[in-house]
Amino acid sequence: MTLTEERAARAGRPAPDSGPARTSGTAHRMVTGGLLITGLAVALGVLAVVAAASGQLHIPATEVASGFLRGLGVDLGPAASHPRADATLWSVRFPRVAMAMVVGAALAVAGALMQGAFGNPLAEPSVVGVSAGAAVGAAAAIVFGLTAFGAWTSVVCAFVAGIVTTTVVYLFSRSNGRTEVVTLVLTGIAVNAVAGAALALLMFLGDTQAREEIVFWQLGSLNGSRWDHVLVVAPLAVLGLVLAARLARPLDLLALGERPARHLGVHVERLRIHSILLVGLLTAAAVSFCGIVAFVGLVVPHLVRMIAGPGHRLLLPASALGGAVCLLAADLLARTAVDYAELPLGMVTAAVGGPFFFWLLHRTRRTAGGWG
Secondary structure (H helix, E strand, O other): OOHHHHHHHHHOOOOOOOHHHHHHHHHHHHHHHHHHHHHHHHHHHHHHHHHHHOOOOOOOHHHHHHHHHHHOOOOOOOOOOOOOHHHHHHHHHHHHHHHHHHHHHHHHHHHHHHHHHHOOOOOOHHHHOHHHHHHHHHHHHHHOOHHHHOOOHHHHHHHHHHHHHHHHHHHHHEEOOEEOHHHHHHHHHHHHHHHHHHHHHHHHHOOHHHHHHHHHHHHOOOOOOOHHHHHHHHHHHHHHHHHHHOOHHHHHHHOOOHHHHHHOOOOHHHHHHHHHHHHHHHHHHHHHHHOOOOOHHHHHHHHHHHHHOOOHHHHHHHHHHHHHHHHHHHHHHHHHOOOOOOOOHHHHHHHHHHHHHHHHHHHHHHHHOOOO
């Protein structure tokens, strides 16, 4: 809905006729959005089957489907060709595929929220320091032996530290009752620097085993994902995605500018507070189990926006699907690119996201004429 249509609706008047050109453009966007959602859903399904079939023990795609049905108590397909096929699928590969989907969707939607709430094309979840804070929390649990209380201690510490860091960045970025975008970014940079120093100190204090665990966590990996992990992350991610969908219309109005959005009834500061809290929730839930995974929240929303436009009613669900596809593909590449070895997931996403970031910088300068 345009600004003119919103004002007419609030005044109780019919909106002026926008003509066939606008109707045609709206129909075109709806068709493009529907095709995008359908294409991403199909790609996600196909990629999930390929990911479940790939590995040191190759399982044909037909057996993946039949194994999935057998796990649900429906035996309609052929028997497994390997005695360990079903156990491998349900104990190792299906949980890993599910975790990749959930984490990718959470990170991508978090990035879309950041970019929409602050109007910054380079915003991503790590701007608010949640990833760096989670890394410090996990490292502290490892170095100070808190993992002796249970294997989940480092996960809980990472999640709590990520939420706390997000809150600190938000509080320091407020001035005169409002959140300043530039101050938020600069505060995030400062907090990330402090977190990096704390992480270096913890690695210095830790022994060799602790250092290895911290490095492994920082590099990011879905190795070791289990159903109990998925059952913790998935509800948090789904809650965050549902709440994010409720912000779609206010974010669209905010794209018109802060003053027009306020005139149309949007409480801009409250919208940004809710967005930051959701970004913290989604990102902390995602990285607490799999470590730091960079650039998904930056790359995916931009790619979706280029295809389907800036409307958040389509951008948010399409980003969720695109993030799931992106991270599932990256994880598949990470564990199959080298025989009998697994590349760090964060390295793979950074190798793809880094060049895209440079391209985005070049494109922004060329189209906008600079950053001023």
